[in-house]
Amino acid sequence: MATATPGTPPTPDPQETHVTTGATVWLTGLPSAGKTTIANELAGALRAEGRAVEVLDGDEIREFLSAGLGFSRADRDTNVQRVGFVAELLARNGVLVLVPVIAPFADSREAVRKRHQAGGTPYLEVHVATPVEVCSVRDVKGLYAKQAAGEISGLTGVDDPYEEPDSPDLRIESQDQTVAESAAAVYALLGERGLL
Template identity: 80%
Template sequence: MTSGATVWLTGLPSAGKTTIAHALAGRLREEGRRVEVLDGDEIRTFLSAGLGFDRADRHTNVQRIGFVAELLARHGVTALVPVIAPYADSRAAVRARHAEHGTTYLEVHVATPVEVCSERDVKGLYAQQAAGELTGLTGVDDPYEAPTSPDLRIASQTQTVQESAASVYALLSERGLA
């Protein structure tokens, strides 16, 4: 069985995490790799329904996703996880879970500036926040603790989606995972 891994793409809303993950997933599938994208919005709908957006619920959500990702990775799947995961301690707990099981965990910071994310605003969240219809938007009026030493940092505003996906692919290749 080929070895799996979790690739956690963290960053602000509309940073490009999911777009990069799907581009990378397509390339890996073309090569015959087993890959799953654990989209944060889908997880919120199905696995974490009922959780809110306070710190405790966000931590619980990240731990649930981390559990599923580690389980998949342990069984030879490359789990691509485009999830904000705003708190460093939550991400560290997921990394520790992977280490406990000897499963590869790679953290990719999609380091898109909030101004660029706001311009992209694919879900309309920044507009809702600006209109006073939404509070607790990560990186605006709720904290985002950027990784201090991710395995890879991507400035998605300076490269194409394909270039961003290729840089994650290169990281996987360096680790013997692609």
């Protein structure tokens, strides 16, 4: 039990002290690639081990942090930088942050990496490299069907660009393995980097 005397800060009990290293794991990939599904699977496993974990879901970010932003390149970049700021803030305070956000442009992703590096905060980029043909069949939110019907435009990877990472820390071919296997691959990467 931590002890303290009046006017002095408590002295931590070494047996109670559990130092954790925070980090950001950014899962980039096309719509319906499986980013959020993998992040949620991994988050569940990490929480079961007692880790502080947050998933910064792209749809929730759009609703609460980036409301009012559209899908122009400038707005997409602004969204990514906002998410990156929040992720780094949480990660530097010991939270393991999973970010399943498309982030289609390489320079925007690199800016987020540099923000983390500047603060000495671990940052890992995971490319969920599911082919567009597979994503369009999964079509979790019906976006590919709407684009094909002419109801929407600017769909990343179809009629709007997606710049694949040249050298991600991990590349996952989600169409060739289960969600559990994909999450396990990210878990193994965290272990290799000393972040577990």
